[in-house]
Amino acid sequence: MSGVADPFGEQGPRPPVEGPYAREEIALALRNAALPLEALRYEVTPVGLHYTLSHFDLPWLEERGFALQVCGRVRRPLALTLAELHALPQRTLRVTLECAGNGRGLMSPRYPSMAWLHEGVGTAEWTGVPLARLLKSAGLERDAVEVAFIGADRGFDRGVEHDYGRSLKLADALSEDVLLAYAMNGAPLPPQHGFPLRLIVPGWYGMASVKWVARIEVLERAYDGFQQVVGYHYRKFSGDPGTPVTHARVKSLLVPPGIPDWYTRARLVERGAMPLEGRAWSGAGAAIVRVEVAVDEEWRDAAVEPAVHRFAWQRWRYAWKATPGEHELAVRATDATGATQPLEPEWNTNGMGNNAVQRVRVTVR
Ligand SMILES: Nc1nc2c(c(=O)[nH]1)N[C@H]1C(S)=C(S)[C@@H](COP(=O)(O)O)O[C@H]1N2
Ligand SMILES: [Mo]
Numbered sequence: 001m002s003g004v005a006d007p008f009g010e011q012g013p014r015p016p017v018e019g020p021y022a023r024e025e026i027a028l029a030l031r032n033a034a035l036p037l038e039a040l041r042y043e044v045t046p047v048g049l050h051y052t053l054s055h056f057d058l059p060w061l062e063e064r065g066f067a068l069q070v071c072g073r074v075r076r077p078l079a080l081t082l083a084e085l086h087a088l089p090q091r092t093l094r095v096t097l098e099c100a101g102n103g104r105g106l107m108s109p110r111y112p113s114m115a116w117l118h119e120g121v122g123t124a125e126w127t128g129v130p131l132a133r134l135l136k137s138a139g140l141e142r143d144a145v146e147v148a149f150i151g152a153d154r155g156f157d158r159g160v161e162h163d164y165g166r167s168l169k170l171a172d173a174l175s176e177d178v179l180l181a182y183a184m185n186g187a188p189l190p191p192q193h194g195f196p197l198r199l200i201v202p203g204w205y206g207m208a209s210v211k212w213v214a215r216i217e218v219l220e221r222a223y224d225g226f227q228q229v230v231g232y233h234y235r236k237f238s239g240d241p242g243t244p245v246t247h248a249r250v251k252s253l254l255v256p257p258g259i260p261d262w263y264t265r266a267r268l269v270e271r272g273a274m275p276l277e278g279r280a281w282s283g284a285g286a287a288i289v290r291v292e293v294a295v296d297e298e299w300r301d302a303a304v305e306p307a308v309h310r311f312a313w314q315r316w317r318y319a320w321k322a323t324p325g326e327h328e329l330a331v332r333a334t335d336a337t338g339a340t341q342p343l344e345p346e347w348n349t350n351g352m353g354n355n356a357v358q359r360v361r362v363t364v365r
Contacts, residue, residue, distance in 0.1 A: 006159035013158060013238050016109035016349060025105075025115045033192070034119035040255045040279045043123065043315070044094065047185050050122035052192045053099045053114060055164055055227075056155030059212050066196055068180075072148075072218035075139030082196050085129055085182060092127040093179060093202060094309040096281045100205035100232060100245045103345065103354025111351040118253055118358055123279075123312050124193075126200045128181030132174045135218070140170075143220040147173040149199050149210040150217065150225075160226050166210050167223035168201065177202045177285075177311070180213065202311035203283040205248050205353070207232050235349045242348075247283030249355040250341055252291055252316065252333035254278040256360050267362040274322040274364075280304065280333035281313035287336045291316040294330040294357075302331070322364040329360045 032053050039049040063082050070078040098121040105115030114120075135147065151164040172178070179200040182189060189195040194211030201208040207227065217223075235242035255277050258269035280288040287307035292299045302318035316333075334340040345356040 006156065006161075008156060008159070011156070011159040014112045015238070016111050016351075018109045021105075021115055022112060025112060028114045032114055034116070035122050037119060037253060037256055040253055041277070043312075044125055044185060045122040047124070047187070047190060047193070050124055050184075050193070051097075051099065051120045053101070053120065053206060054153070054192065054211070055157065056153040058191050059152040061152055061191075061196060061212060063196055068197060068213065069215040070134060070138045070218075071215065073141040073144040073220050074135075074218050075141065076137070078134070078138050080134075082182065085180070085197070088129045088133065090127055091130055091179060092125055093177065093200065094123060094125050094312040095200055095202045096121065096123040096248075096279075096311065096313045097200075097206045097209060098248050098251070098281070100207050100248075100352045101350075103356065104351030106356070107345050107347055107351045107354055111349060113351065120206075121253070121281075124184050125186065126179055126181040127183035127186070128179040128197075128200070130176055131178040131180050131199070132176055134180065134216070135173065138218070140218060141220070144218045145170055145221065146219045146223050148217045148219055148223040148225065149213050150215040151210050152212040152214040157226060158230065160230070162226040164210065164227055165223070165225040166208055166227055167219070167225070168208070172201070203247050203285050205232075205245055205283070207245065231350075232352065233350070234352055238349060240349070245352050248281065249353050250280075250282035250286070250288070250333050250335040250339045251355040252278060252280035252288075252331045252341065253358050254293075254329060254331045254360055257320075257329075258362060267360060269322050269362050269364045271322050271324050271364050274320045276302075276318040276320050276329070278316055278331060279313040280316055280331075282333070282335035282337075282339065284337075285310045286339070288314045288316075288333050289336050290334040291318075292332045293318040293320070294328075294332070295320065296327055297330075299332070322362075324364050327362050327364060329362060330357045332357045
């Protein structure tokens with residue numbers, strides 16, 4: 001967590017705010033792409049519609065000269081070119097990624113950061129080398145306890161200069177599902193999604209899936225990078241040690257029905273049969289077993305497609321008979337562990353893990 005003194009003045013914690021969005025929040029929203037909710041119709045999100053969240057600048061990386069370093073508490077440190085990685089046995093996984101800050105803009109007071117409403121989510125087919133395989137060929141030393149993944153992007157947050165980095169405990173890093181991915185939806189990773197190489201940690205919120213991985217460091221101690229120890233905790237008050245953010249909470253979203261008003265995004269629907277659809281997912285590979293739709297607070301079961309890909313969202317459908325007037329639609333998912341979505345967000349200082357039910361106001365004519 002080393003770095004030079006903060007040149008931006010004393011940038012301490014940012015207290016939560018209420019009221020209009022700040023210029024900085026809008027600037028972050030312009031840099032970080034959102035999934036347009038109508039794109040929930042795609043089982044696999046086309047690359048250009050998948051959300052992005054990048055803390056700093058997209059690093060300028062070229063295939064020439066790139067070598068992934070595997071170092072630290074290993075018997076045989078490795079430096080692997082992209083061609084060498086491509087030559088190793090590969091695996092493809094369909095994975096729904098969601099930003100831990102998705103829903104932050106709907107919490108009040110909110111943390112000044114990327115003010116997602118619902119759209120920080122997407123599903124892609126990631127292809128790469130299983131991380132466990134690389135760690136085995138490097139040979140772990142007996143005292144190894146964590147594996148840190150260091151990105152090639154660097155910047156400041158709250159006064160601390162750092163490379164974006166995250167770690168996994170050894171048992172999580174050795175899971176056969178964690179990939180070092182070089183392809184997304186069958187094509188090389190685009191720059192915004194981590195070219196040339198990124199980590200994919202299925203079932204976890206997106207922060208764990210480090211993009212632009214330059215170095216993998218096996219540690220005999222807990223990693224102390226900023227994004228691990230300061231960022232990504234559920235905290236009830238400033239100074240609360242809190243609990244680390246890990247797996248994605250159960251959640252569902254609705255393709256907004258009908259047609260929108262350009263500016264307000266208010267929806268207009270014609271009366272009669274109005275099929276509703278959307279997606280539902282949960283972290284830790286737990287399948288969605290139930291989705292309910294509420295029309296004006298009356299909850300009814302929707303039909304959920306079975307879980308085929310353990311780490312990808314599932315489609316749900318509901319046949320709505322729209323009656324004229326103003327209505328509020330809501331959707332709620334429950335996973336195989338029995339976890340379900342709250343009606344109101346569970347507030348925390350940094351606006352993490354908001355999985356409260358989505359509500360959509362519609363006018364039926
Ligand atoms: N190196 C690096 N990795 C990163 C990030 C980053 O800023 N730098 N952002 C993380 C966060 S918070 C999320 S939600 C996901 C977003 O992945 P995507 O942009 O491919 O959708 O990447 C994660 N990996
Ligand atoms: Mo994120």
